[in-house]
Structure formats: C-alpha cells, structure tokens
Amino acid sequence: MAIVAGVDFGTLNVRVTLLDSERGRLGTAVAQYPLHRRRDDPDYATQSHTDQMRALAEATQAAIREAGIRGEQVEAIALDTTGSSVVPVDAQMQPLSEYYLWCDHRAKDEAREITELAHREGLEAIRWCGGVYSHEWGFAKLLHWLRHNPEKRAQFASAFEHCDMVAATLCGVTEPHAAKRSACAMGHKWMWNPRWGGLPPQDFLSKLDPLFDGVRDKLSGETLTSEALAGHLSPEWAKELGLRAGIPIPVGAFDAHWDALGAGCREGDVVNVVGTSTCIIAMQKQANLVPGVCGVVPGSVHPAYTGVEAGLSATGDIFDAIARRAGTKVAELSNGLENYRAGQTGLLRLSWDNGDRTVLVNPELGGVTLGWNLIHNAQDELHAAIEGTAFHTRIILERMEEFGVPVTRVINGGGIPQNNATLNQIYADVLGKPVLVPDGIPTSLGSGIFALLAAGAFGSVEQAQAAVCLPFRTCTPQPEAHAIYNQLFALYRRVYFALGKADAPAAALGDVLPELRRIAAHTA
Numbered sequence: 001m002a003i004v005a006g007v008d009f010g011t012l013n014v015r016v017t018l019l020d021s022e023r024g025r026l027g028t029a030v031a032q033y034p035l036h037r038r039r040d041d042p043d044y045a046t047q048s049h050t051d052q053m054r055a056l057a058e059a060t061q062a063a064i065r066e067a068g069i070r071g072e073q074v075e076a077i078a079l080d081t082t083g084s085s086v087v088p089v090d091a092q093m094q095p096l097s098e099y100y101l102w103c104d105h106r107a108k109d110e111a112r113e114i115t116e117l118a119h120r121e122g123l124e125a126i127r128w129c130g131g132v133y134s135h136e137w138g139f140a141k142l143l144h145w146l147r148h149n150p151e152k153r154a155q156f157a158s159a160f161e162h163c164d165m166v167a168a169t170l171c172g173v174t175e176p177h178a179a180k181r182s183a184c185a186m187g188h189k190w191m192w193n194p195r196w197g198g199l200p201p202q203d204f205l206s207k208l209d210p211l212f213d214g215v216r217d218k219l220s221g222e223t224l225t226s227e228a229l230a231g232h233l234s235p236e237w238a239k240e241l242g243l244r245a246g247i248p249i250p251v252g253a254f255d256a257h258w259d260a261l262g263a264g265c266r267e268g269d270v271v272n273v274v275g276t277s278t279c280i281i282a283m284q285k286q287a288n289l290v291p292g293v294c295g296v297v298p299g300s301v302h303p304a305y306t307g308v309e310a311g312l313s314a315t316g317d318i319f320d321a322i323a324r325r326a327g328t329k330v331a332e333l334s335n336g337l338e339n340y341r342a343g344q345t346g347l348l349r350l351s352w353d354n355g356d357r358t359v360l361v362n363p364e365l366g367g368v369t370l371g372w373n374l375i376h377n378a379q380d381e382l383h384a385a386i387e388g389t390a391f392h393t394r395i396i397l398e399r400m401e402e403f404g405v406p407v408t409r410v411i412n413g414g415g416i417p418q419n420n421a422t423l424n425q426i427y428a429d430v431l432g433k434p435v436l437v438p439d440g441i442p443t444s445l446g447s448g449i450f451a452l453l454a455a456g457a458f459g460s461v462e463q464a465q466a467a468v469c470l471p472f473r474t475c476t477p478q479p480e481a482h483a484i485y486n487q488l489f490a491l492y493r494r495v496y497f498a499l500g501k502a503d504a505p506a507a508a509l510g511d512v513l514p515e516l517r518r519i520a521a522h523t524a
C-alpha cells in the first residue's frame with residue numbers, strides 16, 4: 001500500500017488529491033490564485049509563481065486534513081500544469097516576470113514569424129507541430145518577452161514551462177541547467193524532439209531574431225518523459241506542504257495529457273478534456289503527422305506511446321461569457337437546456353471567441369453566430385455554443401482520423417462534462433459515437449498515477465489506471481438528432497473554412513441562413 005499526492009494546476013486554482021494504491025481517493029482540496037487580465041488588452045493573461053506556490057501549500061495541507069492522515073505517510077508527489085505557460089528566470093531560478101499563461105495571446109506576431117521562417121528554412125520540426133507554430137507556445141512567448149522587457153534582458157538566464165518550474169522549486173533547484181524538463185512540455189510547445197537532437201538549431205533561432213543568440217544553450221538541460229524523476233522534495237518545501245522531505249517527484253507534464261490518462265485513455269481513445277478551453281488528446285504507437293494539430297510528441301502522454309494534441313482555444317470561457325452578458329451564471333442559464341432539440345434554435349455558432357487553436361491555428365478569428373432573429377435569447381445562444389464546440393471537435397477528430405490517428409472511443413474528461421449532461425449528449429449526437437464520461441471527477445488522477453509509479457506501487461501506467469480510474473457513464477447517439485446534426489455540420493464545416501482562412505477562395509454562403517431556418521422549422 002502507498003499513499004501519494006497528485007497535483008493539478010488549472011487556470012484559476014490548484015487541486016491536490018491524496019490517493020491510496022488500494023483504497024483510491026482519500027481526500028481532495030482546492031486553493032485559488034488570481035488570473036491577471038487587462039481590460040485594454042484582451043490578449044494579456046499572467047499569473048504569479050509565488051501565488052501558485054502559496055496555493056499549492058494551502059491545498060496540500062487541506063487535503064491531508066480531509067484525508068485524516070499524517071503528511072509523513074505520503075510517499076510521492078506528482079504535478080501537472082497548464083501550458084504553454086512560460087516564466088523567464090535569472091541565474092538563481094528566480095522569476096523575472098509573471099507567467100505568460102497559456103491563454104496569453106500577445107505573441108501573435110512572433111508566432112507568425114516562427115512559422116514563416118520554419119517553412120522557408122525547411123525546418124522539420126514545423127511538420128511535427130501541425131505546420132503552424134502557435135501564439136500560445138513557448139518560443140513565441142519568450143521572444144515577445146525579450147522584445148518588450150529590454151531592461152531585464154541582462155538578467156535573463158533561462159525560461160521554464162510551469163510544470164518544470166514548479167518541480168524545480170519543490171526540489172530546491174537553484175541553477176537552470178540542473179532543472180529537468182518535461183518531454184511533454186518541450187515537445188508540444190518548444191519543437192523539441194530527439195529526431196533532430198532536441199531543440200531547433202541555434203542558427204535557425206538566431207535568424208529569427210538576434211535576441212535569441214545563445215538561447216538554445218540557455219534552454220538546455222535533460223528532457224525526460226514522466227517515468228523519470230525531476231528530483232526529491234526539499235526540506236524547505238516539505239515543511240511548507242506538510243510532507244516528508246526526500247520523497248520522489250516525477251518529471252511533470254501538461255494537465256490535459258495527464259488528465260487523459262486519469263480519464264482512462266488507452267490507444268484508440270480520444271479524450272476531450274473540456275474546461276475553460278478544450279484539449280483533445282490521443283496516443284498511438286505509430287507517429288502519424290497531422291496538419292493543424294498542436295503536436296505529435298513521443299512519450300508526451302504515456303511514456304511508451306506517441307502523444308497527439310489538438311483543441312479549442314475557448315469552451316467553458318465562451319459559456320461563461322454568454323452567461324455574464326446575460327447577467328446570470330452558466331448553471332442557471334443551463335436549466336432547461338435538456339428540453340432543446342437538435343438544431344431547433346436556427347443558430348450556428350463558431351467557437352472562435354478566443355481564436356482558433358486547431359485546425360486553423362489562427363488567433364485573429366472572433367466568435368461568429370449566424371441565424372439571429374428578434375426573439376432569440378441567451379439560452380438559445382448557449383445551446384448553439386455547445387453545439388458549435390461539438391462541431392468544432394468533430395472537425396478535429398475527422399482531421400486526426402484522416403491522417404491515421406485511431407479514434408475508437410471518445411471520452412469526455414475535464415470538469416464541465418461532470419456537470420453538464422446536455423453537453424455530453426450533444427457531443428454524442430454530433431459525433432455519431434458513444435461518449436464515455438468518467439463517473440466522478442478525474443482531474444488530478446493522472447498526476448496521482450505518476451506519483452504511484454514514482455512510489456513503486458505499480459509497475460506500469462496500465463496497472464495504476466486499473467486501480468484508480470473511474471468507471472464510465474455512456475451517452476449513446478440518438479439517430480434522429482445525429483441526422484439533423486449531419487445537416488448542420490455540413491454547413492458548419494463550409495463556414496468554418498470559408499471564414500477561417502484569409503486565403504480561402506471566395507465561397508458562396510448564401511444558402512446557409514435559409515438552410516438554418518429550414519432545419520429549425522423541421523424540428524419544431
């Protein structure tokens with residue numbers, strides 16, 4: 001028997017779950033931290049490392065109290081975080097600014113420059129991240145920071161993803177080159193791959209901007225998958241967390257990738273980790289490159305498989321915005337959604353309120369709703385937004401299948417599917433596939449799995465999954481609804497590519513609005 005701590009850093013809070021290798025979940029606690037936004041700059045989103053570490057200590061101590069155990073009984077701690085959330089540091093590993101959070105989109109110009117140069121130079125790495133380098137990723141954010149903080153450049157020693165920074169802090173690492181880096185984080189967001197010796201070559205990075213001279217060395221360090229250790233808990237942080245010094249800490253990863261394993265992901269599964277945004281995670285033995293996805297990375301989800309990541313830049317954030325504009329909460333606005341029929345609103349809503357992550361990778365897009373009339377209300381828009389995120393998910397899954405990624409089962413993980421049965425049913429009806437939903441909250445179970453491996457409680461990911469993963473509830477597609485959604489999806493797909501690509505050929509969309517009215521009338 002082993003007791004371990006699994007940690008999940010989300011956008012607004014950190015969740016700590018204590019797991020027993022035989023009895024399962026013992027206790028869970030959550031602590032909040034602020035997200036810093038600017039009304040005059042919607043692309044700005046930062047967070048403080050100090051705030052996050054304070055919240056981690058608070059949540060860990062609360063979880064220990066809830067579980068009714070002694071902190072000394074915990075044998076390992078593992079953590080996942082958002083990403084790409086990037087913090088520049090000095091030579092003593094002290095942050096030089098706040099994290100550029102995953103949803104900070106200021107680096108649009110830098111991302112475009114990276115993409116253009118990578119294609120001109122024939123850089124192999126660009127093919128492994130879907131052909132487009134994103135404004136949400138590491139090199140773009142670091143370059144933006146260097147360009148806009150000239151007074152701090154002399155102090156700049158390195159930059160870290162959130163998961164690697166937290167692990168290094170907990171292990172007491174005070175020198176950047178000594179910190180272990182996550183293959184998940186570096187592979188999906190920094191174009192790292194052992195195929196070409198790690199990061200892109202220095203001459204490519206220097207051509208991008210002389211500010212990147214020497215940056216490859218500054219970002220060097222051992223990059224490992226998560227069966228390896230980042231180190232052991234330092235005495236200082238053992239005291240802060242209420243745990244025993246010296247317990248192992250595995251190399252971390254991104255929340256969606258470990259959430260997928262915590263939701264029971266195996267080869268052939270696609271997990272929609274639905275929260276403020278959606279991350280879509282799959283894994284495969286063979287590495288199939290997929291245009292427009294967020295990366296194909298060996299070992300990024302399961303150490304023995306190649307991970308595939310895609311997603312939507314906003315999901316829950318869209319639902320929250322609709323409710324906020326209506327002066328209410330999503331939970332209240334959702335009352336009665338179960339009575340809506342497929343396509344009855346006559347609305348078609350594209351989920352671009354925070355840009356497009358996959359498959360267009362275009363941050364310049366904005367939300368679009370077609371079909372408004374004078375009696376539509378906020379609840380109609382919320383229902384259409386759920387349908388729209390499902391349609392967008394179908395575009396992504398069809399792209400993955402087209403390029404050889406197996407999609408046998410669909411699992412809706414993350415926080416929203418636990419509390420929104422209507423969303424799960426709509427996804428099943430749109431996708432035409434059964435949608436499995438963990439019967440309970442799977443968040444932080446993935447980090448618990450790697451903590452259990454680090455503690456030696458299990459010999460494989462699969463053994464740990466069998467012990468701690470939750471059973472599924474199944475949403476089965478309704479044939480009549482699926483038939484209607486097939487008609488709507490044909491319209492959605494046309495509008496998605498016609499409006500979403502600046503170089504798209506002029507497309508006649510004059511039949512879209514009449515078709516939406518016809519479908520709505522048919523469902524009445």
